[in-house]
Amino acid sequence: MTPKALLILALLVAVGGCSGSDETPGYDLDSDSQAQVVADAYAARVFAAYQETETKAKDLEAKIKAFVAAPSEAGFTACKSAWLAARPAYGRTEAFRFYGGPIDAKDTGKEGEINGWPLDENFVDYVKDDPDAGIVNKPTEFPTIDAKVIAGLNEKDGEKNLSTGWHAIEFLLWGQDLDDAGPGKRPYTDFVDSGTAKNQARRRTYLVVAAELLVADLAEVRAAWEPTKGYAATWVTRSRKQSLLDVFQGIVSLSGIELGGERMTVAYTNQDQEDEHSCFSDNTTADFAANQEGIAAIYLGSAERPGLSVLVKAKDAAIDAAARKALDDATAAIKAIPAPFDTAIKGEPGRQKVKAAIDALKVQTDALVKAANLLDLKVSTKA
Amino acid sequence: MRTRYLIGCLALGACAGASDPPATLDPDRALSAGEGTVLDTTRDAFGRPLANMRADRRDAFFVGNSFFNRTWVAAPTSTESFDGLGPTFNATSCSACHFKDGRGRPPAEGDRMLSMLLRLSVPGADAHGGPAPEPTYGGQLEPNGILSVPGEGTPKVSYVEQPGSYPDGTPYSLRLPTYRIDELHYGPLAASVLISPRVAPMVAGVGLLEAVDDATLLALADPDDRDGDGVRGRVNRVWDEAAGALRIGRFGWKANQPSVAQQNAGAFLGDMGITSPLFPKENCPTSHLECRAAKSGGSPEIVERDLAAVLFYTRVLAVPARRNVDDPQVVAGEQLFSTIGCATCHVAALTTGAAAAEPELQMQKIRPFTDLLLHDLGEGLADGRPDFSAGPRDWRTTPLWGLGMIETVNGHTLLLHDGRARGPEEAVLWHDGEAKGARQRFTELTRDERTKVIAFLRSL
Numbered sequence: 001m002t003p004k005a006l007l008i009l010a011l012l013v014a015v016g017g018c019s020g021s022d023e024t025p026g027y028d029l030d031s032d033s034q035a036q037v038v039a040d041a042y043a044a045r046v047f048a049a050y051q052e053t054e055t056k057a058k059d060l061e062a063k064i065k066a067f068v069a070a071p072s073e074a075g076f077t078a079c080k081s082a083w084l085a086a087r088p089a090y091g092r093t094e095a096f097r098f099y100g101g102p103i104d105a106k107d108t109g110k111e112g113e114i115n116g117w118p119l120d121e122n123f124v125d126y127v128k129d130d131p132d133a134g135i136v137n138k139p140t141e142f143p144t145i146d147a148k149v150i151a152g153l154n155e156k157d158g159e160k161n162l163s164t165g166w167h168a169i170e171f172l173l174w175g176q177d178l179d180d181a182g183p184g185k186r187p188y189t190d191f192v193d194s195g196t197a198k199n200q201a202r203r204r205t206y207l208v209v210a211a212e213l214l215v216a217d218l219a220e221v222r223a224a225w226e227p228t229k230g231y232a233a234t235w236v237t238r239s240r241k242q243s244l245l246d247v248f249q250g251i252v253s254l255s256g257i258e259l260g261g262e263r264m265t266v267a268y269t270n271q272d273q274e275d276e277h278s279c280f281s282d283n284t285t286a287d288f289a290a291n292q293e294g295i296a297a298i299y300l301g302s303a304e305r306p307g308l309s310v311l312v313k314a315k316d317a318a319i320d321a322a323a324r325k326a327l328d329d330a331t332a333a334i335k336a337i338p339a340p341f342d343t344a345i346k347g348e349p350g351r352q353k354v355k356a357a358i359d360a361l362k363v364q365t366d367a368l369v370k371a372a373n374l375l376d377l378k379v380s381t382k383a
Numbered sequence: 384m385r386t387r388y389l390i391g392c393l394a395l396g397a398c399a400g401a402s403d404p405p406a407t408l409d410p411d412r413a414l415s416a417g418e419g420t421v422l423d424t425t426r427d428a429f430g431r432p433l434a435n436m437r438a439d440r441r442d443a444f445f446v447g448n449s450f451f452n453r454t455w456v457a458a459p460t461s462t463e464s465f466d467g468l469g470p471t472f473n474a475t476s477c478s479a480c481h482f483k484d485g486r487g488r489p490p491a492e493g494d495r496m497l498s499m500l501l502r503l504s505v506p507g508a509d510a511h512g513g514p515a516p517e518p519t520y521g522g523q524l525e526p527n528g529i530l531s532v533p534g535e536g537t538p539k540v541s542y543v544e545q546p547g548s549y550p551d552g553t554p555y556s557l558r559l560p561t562y563r564i565d566e567l568h569y570g571p572l573a574a575s576v577l578i579s580p581r582v583a584p585m586v587a588g589v590g591l592l593e594a595v596d597d598a599t600l601l602a603l604a605d606p607d608d609r610d611g612d613g614v615r616g617r618v619n620r621v622w623d624e625a626a627g628a629l630r631i632g633r634f635g636w637k638a639n640q641p642s643v644a645q646q647n648a649g650a651f652l653g654d655m656g657i658t659s660p661l662f663p664k665e666n667c668p669t670s671h672l673e674c675r676a677a678k679s680g681g682s683p684e685i686v687e688r689d690l691a692a693v694l695f696y697t698r699v700l701a702v703p704a705r706r707n708v709d710d711p712q713v714v715a716g717e718q719l720f721s722t723i724g725c726a727t728c729h730v731a732a733l734t735t736g737a738a739a740a741e742p743e744l745q746m747q748k749i750r751p752f753t754d755l756l757l758h759d760l761g762e763g764l765a766d767g768r769p770d771f772s773a774g775p776r777d778w779r780t781t782p783l784w785g786l787g788m789i790e791t792v793n794g795h796t797l798l799l800h801d802g803r804a805r806g807p808e809e810a811v812l813w814h815d816g817e818a819k820g821a822r823q824r825f826t827e828l829t830r831d832e833r834t835k836v837i838a839f840l841r842s843l
Contacts, residue, residue, distance in 0.1 A: 118460065120457055122678075176460075270689070
């Protein structure tokens with residue numbers, strides 16, 4: 001049959017009202033007790049992951065507050081270490097996005113406020129060639145700096161700009177990365193009265209407010225997943241099939257569209273120095289690894305919290321084995337990318353490694369889609 | 384999976400359930416985008432690459448898609464590829480207005496105008512015969528500004544209901560919009576200002592429309608109404624910046640853009656304030672001191688390579704297949720659509736040329752339901768604003784492909800250039816001028832027949 005004939009045939013089916021289904025006869029996730037176990041385990045995993053992230057973010061907040069009370073080189077380094085220590089925990093939670101759950105629910109989700117990128121650096125603070133840029137340096141326009149001011153500028157898509165979250169804090173701690181070899185080099189004296197740059201007190205306030213807002217936003221997402229409350233209460237009572245579709249949608253989207261596509265393929269193709277998410281701290285490769293850990297944990301599960309693998313294996317051990325292998329391969333390929341990412345995308349051997357990771361993520365995405373199809377779950381692979 | 388399903392279906396003979404379509408109908412009428420047609424009935428229906436595209440070309444599609452969705456930020460930043468927003472702008476990304484590559488809408492009550500804009504001009508013409516920009520605000524109102532640069536003003540829309548009824552007594556109501564601009568930051572508008580509201584049109588399919596030869600459009604045109612049917616149809620002739628000459632216009636609500644490349648570069652500059660190799664000058668009228676003082680994101684702000692990625696992406700976006708084409712209601716509706724004269728302008732099928740920009744676009748029989756020509760649609764719809772050879776009451780025939788999927792993709796059914804029509808029926812009823820006869824014949828159909836026409840439109 002020619003491709004065109006096949007297409008027309010497919011259309012006939014699509015439009016002709018044929019009833020049909022890809023489901024295995026007699027199989028229904030909603031009546032599979034193991035599916036319930038897996039969906040419930042997922043909710044517990046999400047709650048624990050946000051709890052861990054919130055704890056790490058609170059530590060960052062504490063370090064920042066200690067630093068601004070008495071700025072010092074050591075205190076500044078402690079802030080940066082706390083930021084780097086908190087990022088993997090958050091990176092693992094990104095696998096809980098892409099299905100309109102608490103993190104990115106339409107209108108109420110805080111994802112943009114927590115992790116929005118690219119950052120409007122010059123909405124926040126001075127940048128190269130513009131020493132008076134940013135809310136920090138505009139006391140007349142913004143007499144007070146509070147959560148309302150910085151979040152208010154961070155509103156709806158297409159209208160406002162990004163001036164909060166992980167990357168705003170990162171920018172305040174590292175400054176612009178103007179160096180091919182290393183991260184940004186903001187001096188701690190930017191936070192010392194009469195030190196470097198201008199408006200040091202306002203910069204201290206911005207840093208504290210941004211940290212407090214990040215903790216508050218993460219607490220809100222964590223609370224939504226608190227067992228028996230909020231969103232988690234509806235999760236355990238809704239259709240298993242819907243829940244597991246969401247679980248698959250989250251990891252497939254992160255694997256294929258976000259990680260392999262947006263964060264790697266585009267940067268690989270364009271080779272832009274700062275087309276990377278943690279561009280101030282050069283932490284992007286660690287972000288990738290954390291994202292991948294999040295994906296793998298959801299599929300593989302653990303003894304206490306069984307993952308999707310259990311359901312897939314029960315139906316087709318070969319498809320499960322292929323998915324596991326794809327996860328292992330992608331994990332290894334991502335780990336093989338030399339840091340920093342902005343250097344890796346520009347020359348060998350970095351580019352080969354990035355390309356290998358992109359290819360491994362394609363295989364992984366296809367394997368996960370196949371696993372979802374096996375359970376009659378139709379995930380979208382479109383950005 | 385799909386193959387197995389198909390074979391099963393055939394074996395059962397279940398596909399024979401639908402009635403055979405009459406011989407007069409195009410047997411491939413579901414294939415809106417020819418061999419590039421995609422089968423997608425989800426909210427991603429307008430965001431797929433053409434089905435006839437080779438797999439090894441999909442990374443380029445992905446990169447373009449990323450740029451289309453990417454948020455632009457004010458310069459200077461570390462993310463140099465994505466800075467240069469504004470100083471004034473309508474939106475910070477392509478997808479903010481063309482959400483899911485689909486269609487924009489007027490704001491709901493109390494909301495800000497986002498996926499729609501107001502074109503501004505004064506009577507007269509610019510050096511190339513295009514609209515003369517409003518002296519203070521330029522060719523378009525940009526409601527937003529980057530830090531320290533005020534937006535130009537806040538556009539508002541309100542509606543007045545205009546009740547009417549069909550000859551059979553069935554009542555309807557059309558809403559007539561009026562526009563005003565509050566908080567004009569740079570002083571009053573010229574007394575003679577002409578305002579044209581435009582919602583963001585669907586992006587999917589523009590590459591195929593571009594691939595239709597000029598000769599095909601000229602053959603459809605009938606500027607002097609030689610056939611005496613009251614429907615003329617004229618091409619717009621608009622300035623082509625790259626060619627430095629007038630060319631046939633085919634994009635925009637008044638066919639005022641000659642190519643997808645210029646349409647895209649124009650939107651980057653006009654809607655987001657991003658300069659490009661084609662339009663390297665920042666869009667700041669002389670009196671906007673804050674705007675003129677703002678930092679640039681480089682010259683140009685989007686480089687040729689990235690603009691080319693967006694161009695490729697927009698050109699190869701597919702149009703989804705029609706649904707329910709064998710449903711007897713839809714079949715009858717399609718025939719009525721033709722017999723009452725709608726298809727005179729909303730031409731069902733066109734064939735693309737052999738020299739199209741990408742191989743996937745070449746020699747395709749497409750079903751866009753447009754002639755891409757200008758028609759006088761009467762006083763009720765007129766924006767009163769000439770645009771090159773488009774007169775104050777002229778609009779380009781809107782392609783109707785994808786119409787039935789707008790609700791799924793974009794969550795609304797608001798149609799026409801300013802989204803005043805709350806569904807296809809109201810859109811038909813607003814037609815006047817050259818379309819008066821067709822509108823009249825639609826109203827004279829029985830209620831049952833009108834339902835069939837609407838069922839057909841929803842199948843697109």
